[in-house]
Amino acid sequence: MSGPITSESLSPATWQYRQLNARAPSLSALADALIELAEAGEPVAACTGDLQYSNGLIGFARRFPERMVQFGISEQNMVTAAAGIASTGMIPYAATFASFLALLCCEQIRTDCAYSALPVRLIGHHAGISLGFYGTSHHATEDLAIMRAIADLAVVAPADGAQLAAAIRATVRYPQPIYFRIARGHDPVVYPKNVAFELGRAIRHGEGSELTIIACGSMVHPALQAVTALRAAGRSVGLIDMHTIKPLDRHAVIAAARGSKALLTVEEHNVLGGLGGAVAEVLADIGGAPRLRRHGIEDSYSLIAPPTHLYRHYRLDAEGIEAVAREVMA
């Protein structure tokens, strides 16, 4: 086979797979948001470590090649260099798999970006167990806990492409570094285009006297579905999209604690140290809090399976979250 590949040169199934992968909506949202900002005159730049097709930054590279840096497979080098780029007045968005950012580059993020108070944007994509059967090396179920422990680093987990774009736009001039935790780019749509975003201000999707679910990132969509089903069954269940893990919207947590008999956090992350941990800390501070169930990966390494199978297994799909919610309310 020679020449460019067309739909005629491949079987329909192979072609369909290629098309699907070229169309990752959330991750094209990243490049699109950066292009928009660059066109508006913002000094944004992008860095990738041999993953520009996975994270969609190829789109930015084609439009602004002089603002894109390819670092190859050298993530630590990329993160420190992004700090250097930021020190000159540019705002670099450095992207790689969330597992590599949080675990391999932890020190570079802490010392070179956060401690140095440089406006580096760290884009951890394919977070949680979204890489399915690629296994634990590619899973990030510790990143929220790690990033949350780093002072002067904001931690944001958008629910879909629209919220990611909104978050990137809203924070472009934020003076300190931000870790954005995003999924694979096949995320179901939660929000309309141009949804509002305010760092540290959670989004309420209705209140509930029996239970408030607090979810972030990829878990917002299935949690919304679960809430819809529970309400249809006559249960009083509220939902908070806690898109900013740090600084956490304590007021939203406290209001939910006052208004609901129980709270349920849902995250594609270890139940230790992430969203559930952050909410538990707030509840411990206020005292007299309602029951809290932290739902996620129970301090273990994920099994291997296609992502949708894993979400079902770990009860992180709509049906699973609904079932856990019923347990909490029982």
Next chain:
Amino acid sequence: MPSDAPLLSNSLSAAQIAHLEERAMFVRTETLRLIAIAKVGHYSSTFSCAEIFSVLYNDTMRLRRGEPRWPGRDRFLMGKGHAAVGLYPLLADWGFFPASDLDSYTRLGSPLGDHPDMRLVPGVDFSSGSIGHALSGGLGMVLGGRMQKQEFDVYVLMGDGEMQEGQVWAAALSAAHHKARNLIAIIDRNRFQLDGRVEEVIGIEPLPDKWRAFGWEVHEVDGHDVEALALLLRRLKADLTRQTPACVIAHTLKGKGVKFMETEPGWHLGYLAPEDEARVLAEITGKGDAA
């Protein structure tokens, strides 16, 4: 003294050489004075690069007095951040902060610690302390400057033990790939690290060949010869045809200027009681009996 209009002649006058040597001595005497405040510090690591500091900050780098954040300035990063005690006096000398601030070195709440902190110390271009990050940071500065059409030079001082850190080579590889021609690495080749001789801990030779193989232009120089150092760094600055980053291997003596530190390893981190400090000061300044 340098200014924004660099003077790039190919010779130094006797007065210029004397000035650079005097500034190197100033680095050593100030290092002694400041470490006396902390009561422990990196004497020998700083003495080995005193001439490098002196030449960079008094001949090579384009800086503006009192303007530590001037966007067009040349940048300096230290992979071997533990030698920052020798840098601080030169930054004060440039009017980046009052020289009296030096007296707070390492005391509670001081901006001046054992490792340099860009957030706290005006004139420090990049924080360091964890060895091996600085070359990446310097590469980022070159790339960030390039995006904004700024042509400053970036100097990264590294220890020779630092060559054992993998991130250095990741940065070296990508800097050559991106033709970071205004990135200059200077290796303080003093041949010692904490646990002993570099070649006995984890050998790094043949060092020039390694940098050449990574696509860098390599130069070797006597790191205590201010004239040779200054002329080499002037040449590198003036060479607009070079398409690769450049690596200067500066052969030095750890503890240079103090005989017992030069001849006996184990001074990476040290303490000198007042009477020994006075003896060392006399040896460095050439005043009094150094025996």
